Each structure stands twice: as C-alpha cells, then as structure tokens.
Amino acid sequence: MSTKTEIWGYLGHIYKRISSYLFRCSIPGHEMDVRGLATAIFPEGAFVSVSRDRTGRVWVPNSSPDIGFSEMHCMSGHSNFVSCVCVIAPNETYPRGLIATGGNDNNICIFTLDRPQPLYTLEGHKNTVCTLSSGKFGTLLSGSWDTTAKVWLNEKCMMTLQGHTAAVWTVIILPEQGLMLSGSADKTIKLWKAGRCEQTFTGHEDCVRGLAVISNTEFLSCSNDKSVRRWQVTGECIQVYYSHTNYIYSLAVFPNSQDFISTGEDRSLRIWRQGECCQTIRFPAQSVWCCCVLPNGDIAVGASDGIIRIFTEAEDRMASAEDLQAFEDELSKATIDPKTGDLGDIKLEDLPGREHLNEPGNRDGQTRLIKDEQKVEAYQWSVSDGRWVKIGDVVGGSNQQTSKSVVYEGKEYDYVFTIDVNEEGPSMKLPYNVTDDPWLVAHNFLQKNDLSPMFLDQVANFIIENTKGHVVGPAQIGGGDPFTGGSRYVPGLSNDDSGFAADPFTGAGRYIPGSSSNGSAPSGVADPFTGKGAYSSAAQRQTSTNIYFPKTDGVTFEQANAPQIIAKLKELNEGAPREHKLSDDTMESLEQLLLAVCGANSPEPPPTIQQISLLWKVSHWPEDIVFPVLDILRLAVRHPQVNESLCGEAEGVQLCNHLLSLMRPEGRPANQLLALRTLCNSFSGRHGRALLVSQREAVLSRAADLAAVYNKNIHIALATLVLNYAGCFHVQPDLDAKAQCLSVASRALETVQDKEAIFRLLVALGTTVASDQTAQDLARSLGVGSQISKYSTVSEPSKLGECCQLVLKELQ
Numbered sequence: 001m002s003t004k005t006e007i008w009g010y011l012g013h014i015y016k017r018i019s020s021y022l023f024r025c026s027i028p029g030h031e032m033d034v035r036g037l038a039t040a041i042f043p044e045g046a047f048v049s050v051s052r053d054r055t056g057r058v059w060v061p062n063s064s065p066d067i068g069f070s071e072m073h074c075m076s077g078h079s080n081f082v083s084c085v086c087v088i089a090p091n092e093t094y095p096r097g098l099i100a101t102g103g104n105d106n107n108i109c110i111f112t113l114d115r116p117q118p119l120y121t122l123e124g125h126k127n128t129v130c131t132l133s134s135g136k137f138g139t140l141l142s143g144s145w146d147t148t149a150k151v152w153l154n155e156k157c158m159m160t161l162q163g164h165t166a167a168v169w170t171v172i173i174l175p176e177q178g179l180m181l182s183g184s185a186d187k188t189i190k191l192w193k194a195g196r197c198e199q200t201f202t203g204h205e206d207c208v209r210g211l212a213v214i215s216n217t218e219f220l221s222c223s224n225d226k227s228v229r230r231w232q233v234t235g236e237c238i239q240v241y242y243s244h245t246n247y248i249y250s251l252a253v254f255p256n257s258q259d260f261i262s263t264g265e266d267r268s269l270r271i272w273r274q275g276e277c278c279q280t281i282r283f284p285a286q287s288v289w290c291c292c293v294l295p296n297g298d299i300a301v302g303a304s305d306g307i308i309r310i311f312t313e314a315e316d317r318m319a320s321a322e323d324l325q326a327f328e329d330e331l332s333k334a335t336i337d338p339k340t341g342d343l344g345d346i347k348l349e350d351l352p353g354r355e356h357l358n359e360p361g362n363r364d365g366q367t368r369l370i371k372d373e374q375k376v377e378a379y380q381w382s383v384s385d386g387r388w389v390k391i392g393d394v395v396g397g398s399n400q401q402t403s404k405s406v407v408y409e410g411k412e413y414d415y416v417f418t419i420d421v422n423e424e425g426p427s428m429k430l431p432y433n434v435t436d437d438p439w440l441v442a443h444n445f446l447q448k449n450d451l452s453p454m455f456l457d458q459v460a461n462f463i464i465e466n467t468k469g470h471v472v473g474p475a476q477i478g479g480g481d482p483f484t485g486g487s488r489y490v491p492g493l494s495n496d497d498s499g500f501a502a503d504p505f506t507g508a509g510r511y512i513p514g515s516s517s518n519g520s521a522p523s524g525v526a527d528p529f530t531g532k533g534a535y536s537s538a539a540q541r542q543t544s545t546n547i548y549f550p551k552t553d554g555v556t557f558e559q560a561n562a563p564q565i566i567a568k569l570k571e572l573n574e575g576a577p578r579e580h581k582l583s584d585d586t587m588e589s590l591e592q593l594l595l596a597v598c599g600a601n602s603p604e605p606p607p608t609i610q611q612i613s614l615l616w617k618v619s620h621w622p623e624d625i626v627f628p629v630l631d632i633l634r635l636a637v638r639h640p641q642v643n644e645s646l647c648g649e650a651e652g653v654q655l656c657n658h659l660l661s662l663m664r665p666e667g668r669p670a671n672q673l674l675a676l677r678t679l680c681n682s683f684s685g686r687h688g689r690a691l692l693v694s695q696r697e698a699v700l701s702r703a704a705d706l707a708a709v710y711n712k713n714i715h716i717a718l719a720t721l722v723l724n725y726a727g728c729f730h731v732q733p734d735l736d737a738k739a740q741c742l743s744v745a746s747r748a749l750e751t752v753q754d755k756e757a758i759f760r761l762l763v764a765l766g767t768t769v770a771s772d773q774t775a776q777d778l779a780r781s782l783g784v785g786s787q788i789s790k791y792s793t794v795s796e797p798s799k800l801g802e803c804c805q806l807v808l809k810e811l812q
Contacts, residue, residue, distance in 0.1 A: 020279055020384035021271060021299060022318045023327045025068045027308040029057055034302025036085040037292040042096040042113065046072065047292060047300055049308055050082040056101050058113065059308070067317050069310070075111045077118040080104035086132040088140060100140055102129030104456070108142055108152070124150055124157045127167075128456065133180075135173035139781035141180055143168030145443065145456070149182045151195070151739075153781070154774050158739035159195040164188070167443065172211040172219070178746075178783025179233065181219060183208030185440050189221055191233060194746035194782050195739075196704075203229060203237050207437050212251040212260060222248035222262055224437050228272075243270055243277035243365070247437065250290045254297070261299060263288040267334075267391075269301050269311070270365065280365025281311060282380055282391040284334040287464070334392035336378055351376060357388045369394065415467055419445075419459075430463075438463040548803045549766030552727040554683035555720050560635050562598050566591050569628040580622060589614050594632050597639040607636065612645045619658065623668055630662070630674035634681055643685030652691035660702045669711050676703065676717035683724040693728055696737055700725065704744040712754035719748065719760035726767040738775045741768045746782055758791060759800050766807045776811055785811045 032052035040046040045061040058073040081104040088098040088110075098119070099111045108122040108129055127145035134140050140152040145167040151159040166185035173180050180192040185207040191199035206224035213219050214230070218238075222228045226248060228241040246265035253260045259273045265287055271279040285303035292300050298312040312318055319327070351371040361368070361381025368379045368388065376394035381387075413431040430445050432438070442459035445451075569590065573582050582590075593611040596604040615636060618629050636642040646655050659675040661667075679699060682688030692699060703721055706714055722745050729737045745761045745768075752758055765784060769775045779785070791804040 021311040024310040024312040030306040033304045050085040052081040077109040078103035088134045104128045133172045137777040143171040176216045195743040210251045332390035336392040550730045550770045554724045557677040572625040627670040634678040638684045647687040647691045707748040715752045715757035719757040723764040726764040762803045
C-alpha cells in the first residue's frame, strides 16, 4: 500500500476517494496578509495576489513534475495596504491584459506584465478601495469605504454609483445587459443599470462581504452573518447556505456555474457541491481572506499569515506524503481562541477524552473537542481521510478585559479597549463584541472621534490581534500598539501617509421642433423630426445613408398660438388671489413681449429689459396658475436678447434652479413639461448653451426622474433635452458628459413608450457614440445594444427602425 493510500485509508477505514481537494503547495512570498486573488489571463495557469505588504505578485506554475509556483512579476505603486485585485481582459493595445489593484491609499493602480510600476493610476475615491471587478470592453467597477462605487473606462471615471449608506465591500459586473452589483456594510445589495439603482436586495443580517456570478440571471452573496445566499437578479433569494461559524469574506464559482467555494474568519475554506458543504479545509491562520478557482480546477487561497495555499483534486498535483503531513502538523499546532465563537460554548469539565475520537464523524468538517488532562484539543472530521484531523489547541484569549459584565455607555461588551490618541490628550474607549465586524467597528470609532481614516486598518488589526487569539506564534502581551509594538496605541504618531396630441395649453396642433428655425434640407433629405427640411449642416456632413446623426444643432419647440396663450393668462389672472393679481400694465407688457418673440419677422420692437425682468418675476406665480407664463418663457428664451439676459452668468443659475424646482417628480405635469421645453429652447442661444453645459449634471439628473411620469409629451421633451446635450458634447467632447447622456438615455428607454420620444433618444445615442471609441465602449458595457435592438425592425415610422440600425452599426 502506498503512503498516500495509507493516509486516505488511515485508521483502517476502507474508503473510495471521491472528488476531494487535498493540499498541493504553499507560496510564502508575501510579508503580510494576502487580501486578494485573481486568475490571470497570461501566462497560462497563472494568478495574481495582493497583500497588505503593498505589493501585487504574479505567480506561474512550475514545469512538471514540480507542483509549485514561482513569482514571475512583482508590482508596487500603492503608498498603503493593497486590498483587492482584478484582471482586465486583453485588447489590441494590451494583448496580455492589464492588472488592476485597489488600496488603502484610495487609489486604483493599473499595471502591465512588463513593468513593476503602474501604467497609470485612477484617482477619485475618498477612502479605501476594497473591491474591483472588470467587464467587457475594458470597463472597471470599483467599490470603496466612501460608500460609493465607480465605473471607469480608459483612465476616466464615467459614473459614480451612489445609494449605499455604508462602505461598499464588494462589487461585480454581470456578464450581459450592462448590469452591475454592489454589496455593502449597510447589509444590502444593489443592482445598477446605466448608473441607476434598479433593485435593492435585503435579507442579510450583517455586512455583505462578497459577490460571485452564477449566470446572467443569478448570483451569490456572502456576509458577516455567516450565510451565503443565492439570488435571482429579479430580487428573489432562492436559497440560503449555512456552514460557516464566523464571517464569510469571499466566494468563487467553479466552471460548471453551480458549485462554489467560500472562505472566512473561521479559519476555513469550504467547498459546496449541489447546495451542500461537502468539504471543509481548515487553515493555520485565523482570517482566510480570499480565494479563486484556477483554470485547471485547483483552488488558491490567501490568508492572514501572508501565505497562499493551493489545493487540488488531481492526484498528480497533490503534495507528497511528507508535505501533506507537514501541512497537517502545522495545522495541529495552531491555537484557537474560544472567544471567537467558532467552537461554541466550552466547559472543560463536560468535555470527553481522547476515546471520543474512535467514533467516526457524520459529515465533512464536523468539529469535536476533547480533553487531554487540562488541555483542550480541536479535531475536524475528514471524509476523504476517514479520520479526525487535529486543527489546533484551544487556549485562552488575550489579556484584555473580556467579561460580559464590562459595561460602556449602558451596554455590555466583550471588550472595552482604552485607546490613547496622543500623549497629552484624553484616552478614548473602543467597545467591541466578538460578533462585530472589526473593520466596521474601527471605521465607526474613527468617525466618532474625528480621526483620520488612514488609521482604519491599523485599528482593525489591533482589534483582531487582541480579541481572537493568535494562529501562529505567541500571543501579543498587553494589547500592543500596532504601529510601534509598544504598549500604547497612538494613531497620531503613525508614519503612514497615508408626440401627436394637441397642445394641452393652447389647443393648437403638435409642437413642431425646428419648423421655423432650421434651414431647408438638401434635395430629397426630409427632416426626420417634422418631415420638412431640416438641419442642413448636419445632413451635409452625413452620407445619404445616415440623415439622423450626429445631430449637432439644437432641436427646439417653436409652435405657438399667441392669442390663446394670452387668453388663458387673462382667464387665470382674473381668478388669482389679490396678492398675485397682475395689473393691466403688466398684462400688456407680457403680451407685447410674446408678440415680439413669436416670429423673426414680427413688427413688434425687440423685448426691453423691463419686459424681460417682468417675465422673470411673473414666472414665480403660484404653481397652479403659472403654466401660461412658462409657455411665454419657453418661446422668449429663443430670442437672442432674452437668452443673454436670462441665461447670462449672473441670472442663469437662478433660472436653471427655478426650472429644476418646477421639474421635481411630485410637481405639476404642465409645469414639468414647459420647464423641459424651456431648457430645450435655451440651447438656441450662446448664453443658454453655456449655462446648460455648466449645469449639465443637475439638469440631466432631475430630467431623468421624469421618465417615470407617464406623459408622452414630457417624454418627448425629455428626449429632446438629452439630444440637445448630446449634440453639444459631440462638438465639444466631454467623457463625463457623454457618460451621463448615455446613462439618462438608457434609463429613459426603460419606460418611454412614445415612438417620437424613442426616436429622439436613439438619435441622442447615435450622436453620443458617433466617431468616439471610448463612448462606444461605454455604451456596449452598459448593454445599450441589447436594450435598443428591438427597435431595429420597427417599420412605422420607418425612421425609428432605420435610426436604430445605424446606432447598432456604430456599436458593432
């Protein structure tokens, strides 16, 4: 019988080995905790690790028969701990892909395999970047303790995802449809599409620490609540998995997209098949931070002792009998602090003796404690070995206060630490229970005491070192300072730098964009908005096959029936409260202004400053009667003098804010519609364009909310506003602005049904991505192509299908 067979058949058990993982090798290259692992694309079989030692390293498998790994590449560029890593898929420029790392210096570093320094650094987060995920077309998604997630593309932050109320611990990009997920210390998971939160998943009872994709429609999450949950993207939790006895930090899915692995604070890697935990592998380290599944099915695991360990099912890659025994011996010498709660309540007098190990276990990973004189030993049942394997000695914990009778601010805690912030100042109390997340406690402590977030990892490590007992080496006496090794903790002394309906207001026919302001089109080219001649400058730049985009001159709402507007204004004025009633002189001035701006050949003199000031004042009439004034304003802003006066530097922001207040979602639809149209018409003048470009983020954000208002005229106005913005940023490229245009258009297409509004949104999309590879890549990553493809076969009106096909062609 071979030595390996003896190990598998230990204690005389006859066992037919089934798909179990055994130790392959250890990789001791890092000097501190290994916090992140990712499978590399090149070279074959390689993976990347990152550590609190501020480095990232690429490991490649040695040539057979050597079953170990060698360091191929070391990367450095962070000024603080490195906490996460992902690999960005190859492209023409970087055929071997890129490596992204995030750290406690708030930065993301992007590396090639050719040089140790970063190719470039992404800055924008305001706190530790603790999670990264890459998607198609070079998209990168990051999450941070600053409570946000960010979408990056080509060295640029394209979107910031805001909605969580605590640190974003984990993010992941789903493979299709432009969906993204984020998990947070606020106990929720959020589903994002085009920068908008589409769904919030609740169920976890503590911080969400990890996410993993199963398919286009399902994913897994893990949490400090010791559970793994399986979700559908529609919001249903379809299964909950329990086996871990402490926080779960990471997940990875096998290639069959069903089975998975998990690691956590209970010193274990757990392997899940068909919904059951079929194998538990313990580690001689307390925190098992991260894991990944290698292309050959082997498992890489990183832990708090700085060592990466590889496990395999393949017999020809398993460690020798000697190395297997050495790993088991290392595990048996570990010390386990009972206060971690991993082993339940322990009463020495109630524990059985060594004879208890003669009884076989009933499941893999089952733990059993035995008493050997005054010593307590922990064993775990190994199904593959058919025996009890020692996993450590159970010892007392730290020398800190541990009694549950310790009361602080009226509550009982397992520990209450005294933290000295500086030599002269008063000490501070840090209460902690072993069921708490040390990083969340540390984060809250720093915030409460107005201390720099730079110290977060140090405080968290201080908590861990003084509450959970040491896995390797002796206990640190007296709760040492994590900065100096001394007995006092003084953060301040750290060296770290750390569309066809009648107009509801005038009774006239449909507003016809561009009917009077646009030039005639070249022969045979009809305006796709009105059916008349249109935007000659754009048409002349296009081939005869694309008359739709890019659309760079503004689309405006021109149609008006001045007598009916004035009649409605007089009617409402007669019924207005006394304090709001307009004088006859005011009414006459407004009528003169309206006639002056209603046509280029108007016999009326141009508007006066007094008339413009009066219009601005009356536009603040009560919201239930102001709409005819807003209709005059909508027409007036097209006039150069009004545009300059109301949209200039001094008054423009006030105008913008007033219109946005009228556009709030709970506002009146009439006012929402006319405020949108006023904004669209403001693009007709130089000052209006400049104002709206400067206020773009606020305007588009408020306008996007109106997609949820089921009014097709509002939807057409919304689509026109996005189109006008897209035209501006085609002429003057701005990636942030283009990203918002794409996001708002994509979100609007989720709810808008009117074909004219959809057409204008398609033109906006086409204008945004035309001749811009980065914008095209972002649109692809947001799933715009799959979202609009249903319109490509629309034949009535024909412009809808034609425009859609042209946009899809741009995104090929």
